[in-house]
Amino acid sequence: MKKTEKRTSRAEQKARRPQEILEAAFEEFTVKGYAATRVEDVAARLGVTKGTIYLYFPTKEVLFEEMFRHMSTPFKDVLDSVGGFKGTCADRLRTLLLLAYEKIPNDRKTRELLRLTLSDGTRFPDIVDRHFDEFIAPLVAAVRALVDEGVSAGEFRRGAAANYPDVVASSILHVAVWRLMFADRRSIDGPAFMEAHYDLALNGLLQRS
Amino acid sequence: MKKTEKRTSRAEQKARRPQEILEAAFEEFTVKGYAATRVEDVAARLGVTKGTIYLYFPTKEVLFEEMFRHMSTPFKDVLDSVGGFKGTCADRLRTLLLLAYEKIPNDRKTRELLRLTLSDGTRFPDIVDRHFDEFIAPLVAAVRALVDEGVSAGEFRRGAAANYPDVVASSILHVAVWRLMFADRRSIDGPAFMEAHYDLALNGLLQRS
DNA sequence: TATCACTGACTAACGGGTTAGTCAATTCAG
């Protein structure tokens, strides 16, 4: 079935297999969800048969969980770098939003993992925790740190918004959910939305002087 | 199986059945999703057998679609009423947000329909359209109308936020998604979040003068 | 009111199709 390609030795192929399988699994699971995806579909995407999958992963459930882990790429490190940036809190808020938009609604991997967390999180509590630790907690922490600093510096107002920092970043989710729901059927202007978000959040935070 | 209760005649029972089935279907489908839910599970919830379901609905797909329709309760009418309210645009924004929070993240029905739209929308394009028409479009329209009026009256700033009204309401989604993801495992303070949202949005919109 | 023929909502059991997981046979690189 798999045609023999001179450039890949058996050892290389075997070493590559797990990753290939996890990536094929990602494509299938995100389109159909856990229950509706067949292990055979995952195999077919690689041009192998079901048996091969079971040489590398013991069950469909384990395949799903390891796929989720494999596709969660680090976000916390990126965010932490914002702490080191210079400039006004307003400037750094902009940078933070840019990074968050890049990572959450603009990155297909992250977006689709959000879908899976919502659809199959009930059956796989681990992925919910992972999602929280990986994406939500770091982002909220970064926003909180920035807002607190802005308030201390007198640049931002004290007030309800400053006390519940989630609200500053939460619009990001709107774009992610929109894209998950409508895909190409209804487009959303990402940059324009982000500008609007930044404009509203910044003016909402700034001292009214 | 169903014990004879004097107070329910056959005719009454039969008239009630479709609704009972749709509500049982809602409970099952929202927990497990379309694919993982068995028609027998829906039946068991009512204390009847699978055959009974098929007396009222021809296929599992139709059952799902009709359940979705039955559970979508009108939102547009409620929102339209805000147009008639008196007061500053700030006051009416608050009312609008209150209504939207009540309807979207605080109403379990709406919240769970959002989950289904995200998980199974790919298989059932109709429910995506329905979701858009029922919830998203009316809310965005209401916000846009209010913001435009505020700008015309000189109460709100012109600016990016005023031009992309989704961003004013989008934090609502955060609470809905949070509750879908974490259920009771991580609580979120709804009223406090709404206050923060209102505070940020209003200050973001008001003239800075 | 008491009897009884009839109706129709419901059940139980099954056919047919699907899929997770297994394993003996096959292939092919080294």
Next chain:
DNA sequence: CTGAATTGACTAACCCGTTAGTCAGTGATA
């Protein structure tokens, strides 16, 4: 040739949708 990687036929379990048969409830009749 050898043995590791892969295949694909197979099994057992599952679930949708069907249908012959059941029996509770109804209402006509005396």
